Amino acid sequence: MSFGAGADTQFETMRGREFPAIRQFTIFLENRVGQLLEVVRRFEGTGIRIVALSINDAAECAFVRFLISDADRGREILERAGLAIIESDLVGVELPEGPQPLLRVCTALLQAELNIIQAYPLFMRPHGKPAVAIMVENIDLAMKTLTEKGFRIITEDDLDADNLPPQDIY
Structure with missing residues (x-):
């Protein structure tokens, strides 16, 4: 039995690049020397630029928030790196x-x-x-x-x- 078969309702959502909000990615990094460099290097050679950055340091980890020039491709790169990310508008x-x-x-x-x-x-x-x-x-x-x-x-x-x-x- 197929639920929704033949229905005109789309169950997927798509976000076009003209969506007026911009996406921020937050990642959690261990508070160790070189951790941010490893993340930034993931974008090397991709044509994706980090266009904004904010770092909040805590005792055990750092919260790194950033905007990139291509959010869709950037999310894929971060996910492939195995990083836990939070996406916000x-x-x-x-x-x-x-x-x-x-x-x-x-x-x-x-x-x-x-x-x-x-x-x-x-x-x-x-x-x-x-x-x-x-x-x-x-x-x-x-x-x-x-x-x-x-x-x-x-x-x-x-x-x-x-x-x-x-x-x-x-």
């Missing part, structure tokens, strides 16, 4: 020109009563402007709020180093 937002651009982003999120859980800058400058990756408690509301306030949201396609001029990659 973040909002990428381009910082506006003018004084205190981060203040403007924080104010917009505060007005929507959204808390920022994590934030860190991107190593690259999509569209030639500085940008940050932000984890919030309600990503859909955050993207809607920021878009309505005129902020430019960074997508995974924007992180593709092949789409950027060399001066916009650090």
Whole structure:
């Protein structure tokens, strides 16, 4: 007996590269010299770049969070390496020109009563402007709020180093 045979409902989900959130990978590394280097080397020769990085050190391990230029291929590389990973969605937002651009982003999120859980800058400058990756408690509301306030949201396609001029990659 086949469940759902002939039904038009798709049971698989697919996430296109135009999905507005950007994916963060968190891995847990033993607190030993060279552990981060081993992970970074996994991307050598693949054309995948690490575009943002955050490290939180604990007594026994380190939590390494990063964004990469090709999340789908990057996840495969990390999984093949046998690393335990957690995938999370973040909002990428381009910082506006003018004084205190981060203040403007924080104010917009505060007005929507959204808390920022994590934030860190991107190593690259999509569209030639500085940008940050932000984890919030309600990503859909955050993207809607920021878009309505005129902020430019960074997508995974924007992180593709092949789409950027060399001066916009650090």
